[in-house]
Every structure is written in C-alpha cells, then in structure tokens.
Amino acid sequence: GENVEQHPSTLSVQEGDSAVIKCTYSDSASNYFPWYKQELGKRPQLIIDIRSNVGEKKDQRIAVTLNKTAKHFSLHITETQPEDSAVYFCAASMKSGGYQKVTFGIGTKLQVIP
C-alpha cells in the first residue's frame, strides 16, 4: 500500500520567516495531494491541494510544489504569522477499486514565535 513520510515532525520559525514541510510518497498511482491544518483540539481543515498534472500551486502565502519523478511534494508558508501555528498533515490519494484511497503523513507541528 501507499506510504507517506513527512518531515520535520516539529518546526519552529520566527514570525515573518518562511516554513517548509516536505513529504514523500511511495506509490506512483497517487494523483492527488492535499494539505490539512489542524489547530489544537480542532478538526483538520484543507488549506491547499495539488493534482499530479500540476507542478506548483499558490494561494496567497501558501504554496505547494510536486515532483512526480522524485515522488515528493512540499508545503511552503511565507511571511509566517502566529496564527499559522498548528499541526500540518500531508496526504497522498489515489483511485483504487473505483474509490479514493487516502494515506496521511504523521504531521508537522509548526510553531511560529512572535
């Protein structure tokens, strides 16, 4: 089955700096890669996603890049703010047997220091 590795597990940055979280996946059949943000005690919320036919996608301060050949994708947050502090999960998704199969990474705890 699919295996998603995510690193680092924790990340501390100064407010205003950039943060980068990286994920690798094992199954080349994966074609959809969402990123979720989970604040303490709250539900995971989708913040950005990318499909395998695109190499990069940007939404204001958040961007995601995908390298299909190397099977890795990354989340980039620029000009970080204290409210960006949360746990971020990457995931890899593929069609399998007619339905969508999703595998999550272990998560990265991001702390933005004011």
Add this chain to the structure above:
Amino acid sequence: EAGVAQSPRYKIIEKRQSVAFWCNPISGHATLYWYQQILGQGPKLLIQFQNNGVVDDSQLPKDRFSAERLKGVDSTLKIQPAKLEDSAVYLCASSFASEETQYFGPGTRLLVL
C-alpha cells in the same frame, strides 16, 4: 453549508466497556470515512463507506470494532470491548463520491482508563 457533525465530543470509559460514536456527513456526500488519530500521529483510516456499502475496512480491528451506515447517510462506529490503546480521537469525514476533497468533523476524543 452545514459541516460534518459528530457526537459525543468526549467520552471516558473503562477498559472492556463498550462505546459508540455517531457521525452525520455533509448532505449529498456519498463517501464517509472513519479515522483514528492517536496523539502525535496522523489520521489512520479505519473504514470507508460508499453510500451504505463498505469499500475499505482493511485497517479496522474487526474483533472489537464495527461500523455501519444503514441508510447511506448517518454512520455509527462501535468499540466492544475497549482497550487502553483505543484512546484516541475518532474523526469522521465525508466527500462527494466523484471528488477527492474530504471534510472532517470535530472528532470524538475517547479516553479508556
């Protein structure tokens, strides 16, 4: 649009007791997922429904966990009997059948003593 609803939000039980969680997905979402999220880890899929049929339960500990979605809408997840290692947040998510984006509920935090 109303989100995914779950209840209860918190539950404390003793080991060997039974517990049930309820999920109401977003209206029109045919696909429903139950995840187990142990502290410090990512969500792990327990079971996935397409309407009222199971499409993936490969990681569900079937000796103690069961789930149903009888009318293709609401779903319940049951643990019987609970073990200490079942302490976790149980997340329900739903999506349109043709789309990959999942929407999560607030979760049920279970503590087994």
